[in-house]
Amino acid sequence: MGIAKRLVLGFAAVCLAIPLAGCWDNTDINHRVLPVVMGVSKKEGVFRVFLQIPEPGMNRLRIRIVSETGNTITHAVDKISTNMEEHVDLLHVKIILLDKNYAREGVNDSITDFMRAREISSKALVTICDEELPVFFANVKRAMEQRGSTLYDFFEKNAGWNPQIALTRVWQVYRSIHSYTRDVAIPIVRSGKSLMIEHRGSAVIKNGRMVGRLNGDETLLFNAFSGESTQGRIEVMKSASVLIVSNTLHNRIGLRGRTPYMTSVLKLQVVLLETRGNPTNEVIMNELDELLTKRFMTMFQKIQSKQADILGIGQFYRMIIPRERLANWREDYYPRLEMNLRVQTNIQNTGFLNSP
Amino acid sequence: MGKSDKSLHIVLLYCLTQLGVIYFVYPEDIIASAEEGHWLPVVLGIFVNLIVTAAYMKGLRYFPKQDLIGILTGVGKTAAVLFLLPITVYLFMVNLITVRAFAEIITIVFLSNTPLWSIIALLLAISGLIAMNGAFSIMRTGVLLGLLFLPLMAFVIFMSFQNADWRYVFPLLDDNLGFLTHKSYLESLFAFATSFLFLGFVQPEFKYSPKKVLLGIVALIPFYLLAVYIPLLTFGRATASTFKFPFVMVVSTIQINWLMFDRVTMFLLLSLISFTMLFIALLIWQTGVIVGRTIPKVKMSYIVTALSVVTFIGCVMVRNWEDIEELFLCNAVLRLYVWLIVPFAVYLLGLREKRRSGYGNR
Numbered sequence: 001m002g003i004a005k006r007l008v009l010g011f012a013a014v015c016l017a018i019p020l021a022g023c024w025d026n027t028d029i030n031h032r033v034l035p036v037v038m039g040v041s042k043k044e045g046v047f048r049v050f051l052q053i054p055e056p057g058m059n060r061l062r063i064r065i066v067s068e069t070g071n072t073i074t075h076a077v078d079k080i081s082t083n084m085e086e087h088v089d090l091l092h093v094k095i096i097l098l099d100k101n102y103a104r105e106g107v108n109d110s111i112t113d114f115m116r117a118r119e120i121s122s123k124a125l126v127t128i129c130d131e132e133l134p135v136f137f138a139n140v141k142r143a144m145e146q147r148g149s150t151l152y153d154f155f156e157k158n159a160g161w162n163p164q165i166a167l168t169r170v171w172q173v174y175r176s177i178h179s180y181t182r183d184v185a186i187p188i189v190r191s192g193k194s195l196m197i198e199h200r201g202s203a204v205i206k207n208g209r210m211v212g213r214l215n216g217d218e219t220l221l222f223n224a225f226s227g228e229s230t231q232g233r234i235e236v237m238k239s240a241s242v243l244i245v246s247n248t249l250h251n252r253i254g255l256r257g258r259t260p261y262m263t264s265v266l267k268l269q270v271v272l273l274e275t276r277g278n279p280t281n282e283v284i285m286n287e288l289d290e291l292l293t294k295r296f297m298t299m300f301q302k303i304q305s306k307q308a309d310i311l312g313i314g315q316f317y318r319m320i321i322p323r324e325r326l327a328n329w330r331e332d333y334y335p336r337l338e339m340n341l342r343v344q345t346n347i348q349n350t351g352f353l354n355s356p
Numbered sequence: 357m358g359k360s361d362k363s364l365h366i367v368l369l370y371c372l373t374q375l376g377v378i379y380f381v382y383p384e385d386i387i388a389s390a391e392e393g394h395w396l397p398v399v400l401g402i403f404v405n406l407i408v409t410a411a412y413m414k415g416l417r418y419f420p421k422q423d424l425i426g427i428l429t430g431v432g433k434t435a436a437v438l439f440l441l442p443i444t445v446y447l448f449m450v451n452l453i454t455v456r457a458f459a460e461i462i463t464i465v466f467l468s469n470t471p472l473w474s475i476i477a478l479l480l481a482i483s484g485l486i487a488m489n490g491a492f493s494i495m496r497t498g499v500l501l502g503l504l505f506l507p508l509m510a511f512v513i514f515m516s517f518q519n520a521d522w523r524y525v526f527p528l529l530d531d532n533l534g535f536l537t538h539k540s541y542l543e544s545l546f547a548f549a550t551s552f553l554f555l556g557f558v559q560p561e562f563k564y565s566p567k568k569v570l571l572g573i574v575a576l577i578p579f580y581l582l583a584v585y586i587p588l589l590t591f592g593r594a595t596a597s598t599f600k601f602p603f604v605m606v607v608s609t610i611q612i613n614w615l616m617f618d619r620v621t622m623f624l625l626l627s628l629i630s631f632t633m634l635f636i637a638l639l640i641w642q643t644g645v646i647v648g649r650t651i652p653k654v655k656m657s658y659i660v661t662a663l664s665v666v667t668f669i670g671c672v673m674v675r676n677w678e679d680i681e682e683l684f685l686c687n688a689v690l691r692l693y694v695w696l697i698v699p700f701a702v703y704l705l706g707l708r709e710k711r712r713s714g715y716g717n718r
Binding site for chain 2: 016092115118121122123169171174175177178179180181182312315316318319322323
């Protein structure tokens with residue numbers, strides 16, 4: 001190969017780097033806005049989309065809230081993008097906040113669209129807002145600008161998350177729309193008075209529609225059932241409060257005719273935090289067992305009456321009930337399920353003090 | 357074995373091209389083809405593939421001094437046309453479909469603003485360049501890409517178990533074999549029907565041990581199963597069947613707090629796309645070799661360039677995903693022909709050759 005030919009080929013190879021860089025229609029970072037939270041509400045068929053955009057200032061965080069209406073979510077986002085001097089990029093939306101009424105109506109379409117388009121990550125967290133979205137965003141903006149923190153931290157497992165909060169992502173809600181045996185719980189929040197936001201339990205979502213709600217304590221048990229309750233604090237009314245360090249669940253399942261039954265033992269390892277008076281470990285353990293068992297059964301009856309299987313119990317029956325019939329799990333089997341859960345706590349230690 | 361024994365290169369190339377293909381459309385087809393017990397269709401496909409590839413290599417063994425084209429033209433004009441023409445058309449169509457489909461996948465998953473033609477051009481330019489330098493350059497590129505991207509892929513696959521719910525494995529057995537006649541199942545065989553052909557093109561220049569190739573196919577079994585089962589375990593059949601690329605979907609749900617990259621999908625896609633480029637290079641090279649044999653005066657690099665340009669024009673003319681699927685379906689007959697008839701034909705020709713040379717010795 002001659003020198004000239006080599007040079008030409010080499011030049012061509014270098015030129016390839018230009019299209020390879022993928023800078024087509026690239027919008028520069030300071031010409032785009034990256035909203036972190038997106039709020040969606042729907043009234044009389046019209047969507048209203050809120051975007052919370054952090055704007056890094058000189059030495060403090062500024063928050064901008066923009067909102068727009070449209071026939072679809074994309075339409076509304078598009079309007080915002082048109083009216084702003086920057087390009088709106090939804091790639092970094094971490095939290096999707098749904099209006100409570102819209103959630104009751106059913107969010108199937110929106111969730112399906114989030115999954116279809118690649119813009120919004122399927123990992124974004126879904127939450128439900130317990131108050132009017134404009135009020136919520138205004139309050140949160142005020143709180144956030146004082147503090148300089150972001151809403152996102154509230155939900156992050158490595159930041160402000162608590163086991164009392166159900167953690168559910170877009171793809172899980174999508175799965176609940178289609179799955180025969182799995183529903184989800186979504187946290188409910190509102191703006192707080194002293195704190196930025198206030199957690200108000202969780203919503204029970206069945207097939208993409210909100211059908212009921214659980215309070216924080218019940219959500220903790222729900223998380224314990226899914227194996228995520230570690231570090232959860234439980235207040236025992238009469239004598240003590242404890243911290244859960246680990247939990248295990250043992251299930252025995254079966255089917256009598258068309259009636260499924262399930263016997264579960266939820267074992268909690270706890271550490272003593274506070275006591276009132278001088279209760280013995282025995283007393284605390286018994287009290288805890290009783291309280292939690294009762295609390296769990298109340299919660300279970302609540303979700304069972306709504307035919308929402310947020311615990312994913314139907315999953316256990318995959319090997320017993322044939323698939324064609326499992327498709328009607330929520331209607332035919334789940335309402336008849338005989339659930340028998342027993343909580344067994346074990347006080348792992350009592351801290352630096354001896355137990356009385 | 358001598359210095360020209362390139363078993364490792366060839367097995368690696370085979371495996372990489374397979375990996376590049378099976379993580380996109382393959383899971384969707386398998387999931388659509390069966391309601392439950394998805395391992396059966398997967399394993400059955402691999403089993404047939406093993407038999408086909410073994411027969412093919414066995415047949416090739418009888419002609420140690422010829423490649424596939426030599427073998428087929430040696431039989432006679434009619435046989436050559438009967439076999440080589442479909443193979444050429446098939447390879448060309450597969451090439452067109454692969455380039456176009458991957459360009460579309462790239463736009464769907466990450467480059468939504470980039471015009472399609474530029475992605476197609478890039479895919480073809482790079483693959484064509486590799487193909488132009490011949491089989492050995494493809495193999496060496498394979499080793500490099502394998503070293504670079506296989507660890508990344510292993511990481512992503514390992515991480516994709518994050519949201520798996522093992523209870524979705526059940527039920528393990530479907531009581532009917534309905535998948536056998538399902539359209540999607542026949543389409544899923546695409547995954548096997550192309551990569552094996554090149555084994556006939558690299559000999560006699562490079563030697564390889566058939567046993568190692570078969571071992572390579574066996575070693576790939578877990579990857580096929582993972583491609584299908586990870587989406588099933590994460591989403592369940594009912595949800596997974598709504599996705600176009602179930603595996604890519606699973607990867608986009610992975611959440612790793614300690615990793616500074618938000619979307620792991622990119623790692624997987626880049627690895628797979630590089631493997632696919634290798635696959636495309638291989639396709640262009642094979643087509644080029646066949647065409648080159650009919651017009652021996654023209655240099656290989658011109659043929660490859662011409663083929664790439666024709667493929668490019670073809671790709672740009674395809675308008676949408678439905679067209680791709682239609683092309684894919686049109687190709688089905690050819691695919692079954694190439695996958696099921698050609699290897700056994702080579703095997704029978706080999707037997708005949710053996711008998712003939714046996715007589716000669718006597």
